[in-house]
Amino acid sequence: MNGIPLEQGLIVAGLLFALGAAGVLIRRDVLFILLSLEIMINAAGLAFVTAGAMWLQPDGQVMFVFILAVAAVEVAVGLALVLWLYHWFRTLDVDRASRMRG
Amino acid sequence: MTNAFYIASIVALLATLRVITATHAVHALLYFIVSLLAVAVIFLLMGAPFAAALEVIIYAGAIMVLFVFVMMMLNPGPRAVQRERHWLTPRTWAGPAVLAAILAAELVFITAAGTSHTPGAAQVCPAEVGMALFGPYLLGVEMASVLLLAGLVGTYHLSWHLGRRRDNERKREIVP
Numbered sequence: 001m002n003g004i005p006l007e008q009g010l011i012v013a014g015l016l017f018a019l020g021a022a023g024v025l026i027r028r029d030v031l032f033i034l035l036s037l038e039i040m041i042n043a044a045g046l047a048f049v050t051a052g053a054m055w056l057q058p059d060g061q062v063m064f065v066f067i068l069a070v071a072a073v074e075v076a077v078g079l080a081l082v083l084w085l086y087h088w089f090r091t092l093d094v095d096r097a098s099r100m101r102g
Numbered sequence: 103m104t105n106a107f108y109i110a111s112i113v114a115l116l117a118t119l120r121v122i123t124a125t126h127a128v129h130a131l132l133y134f135i136v137s138l139l140a141v142a143v144i145f146l147l148m149g150a151p152f153a154a155a156l157e158v159i160i161y162a163g164a165i166m167v168l169f170v171f172v173m174m175m176l177n178p179g180p181r182a183v184q185r186e187r188h189w190l191t192p193r194t195w196a197g198p199a200v201l202a203a204i205l206a207a208e209l210v211f212i213t214a215a216g217t218s219h220t221p222g223a224a225q226v227c228p229a230e231v232g233m234a235l236f237g238p239y240l241l242g243v244e245m246a247s248v249l250l251l252a253g254l255v256g257t258y259h260l261s262w263h264l265g266r267r268r269d270n271e272r273k274r275e276i277v278p
Contacts, residue, residue, distance in 0.1 A: 004103060004104060004107045004147055004148060005104065005107070006148065008107075008111070009107075009111075009144065009148065012111045012114065012115070012144070015115055016114065016115065016118055016137075016141075019115070019118045019119060019121075019122060020118070020122075022122060023121065023122030026122065027122065029127070031127050031169070031172075031173065032122070032127070032130060034169075035121060035122075035130055035131070035134055035169070036121075036122060038134070038165070039118055039121065039122075039134070039137070042137075042138065042141060042161070045153075045157075046141055046144065046145075049145055049148060049150050049153045050148060052150065052226060053148040053149055053150055053226065056226065057226070058226050058230040058231040058233070058234040058235075059234060060150070060153075060226075061150055061152055061153045061226060061231045062231060062234050062235050062239050062242070064150075064153045064156070065156065065231075065235060065246075066242055066246055068156060068160050068161065069246040069249060069250055070246075070249065071161070071165060072160070072164070072165055072250070072253070073249055073250060073252070073253030074253075075165050075168050075169070076168065076253050076254075076256075076257045077253055077256050077257055077260070079168055079169070079171075079172045080256070080257045080260035080261050080264075081260065082172060082176075083172065083175065083176075083260075083261070083264055084260060084264060086176055087264060087267070087268075092176070
């Protein structure tokens with residue numbers, strides 16, 4: 001152990017994840033929802049790295065690299081969809097886009 | 103070391119709290135970048151320097167730039183100059199600047215004390231991560247590359263249709 005309470009790293013990860021989930025629930029602006037999703041992905045990465053540091057294995061950081069790839073793809077596609085949403089509705093409010101067509 | 107961890111954690115949590123309560127998207131982005139930097143400091147303290155570097159370079163560097171691009175595309179107009187001036191007021195950047203200064207002071211302190219990797223302490227160095235990444239996790243790397251390709255094709259498809267539609271609208275505006 002390197003002098004850092006690693007269990008509390010997991011607690012911090014859990015708190016960050018809870019904050020991200022709360023952000024998804026309370027915000028209706030789609031950009032903020034995407035940012036909250038990023039917070040949650042980041043918290044998951046923090047949990048992985050903490051677990052990897054706990055057992056002194058590189059696997060946690062390997063998983064963090066994969067999580068980074070997933071986050072990058074998610075942001076790219078998500079932001080393209082945000083541009084479509086703005087194009088159709090002239091707003092970023094997701095409640096305006098709550099109805100399906102067809 | 104333990105105190106540094108607690109300070110970085112508190113900075114991360116405060117910045118994240120401000121992200122989900124901010125009213126302006128740019129303020130939220132500034133605070134989110136501070137939150138990412140704080141998590142990078144936590145990684146460094148945990149003995150994961152490779153993850154810390156990736157967090158700063160890819161997350162705070164590359165992914166956040168995408169957000170900034172889209173935000174700027176969605177807010178064109180004549181009010182832009184006035185808004186730029188508004189953003190230069192200290193009230194906008196004081197909060198993130200203070201939090202980032204705390205993190206910078208912490209980093210300087212750690213580097214000056216030379217305890218970023220305490221002697222005999224656990225540290226998973228980048229070479230080990232690379233060996234694992236291209237050893238037992240090779241299939242995962244291939245899958246990540248396929249995922250990145252799928253994301254590239256999907257984004258290109260979406261934005262190609264959007265661009266064509268905008269071109270048509272522009273022509274329709276010009277013709278009559």
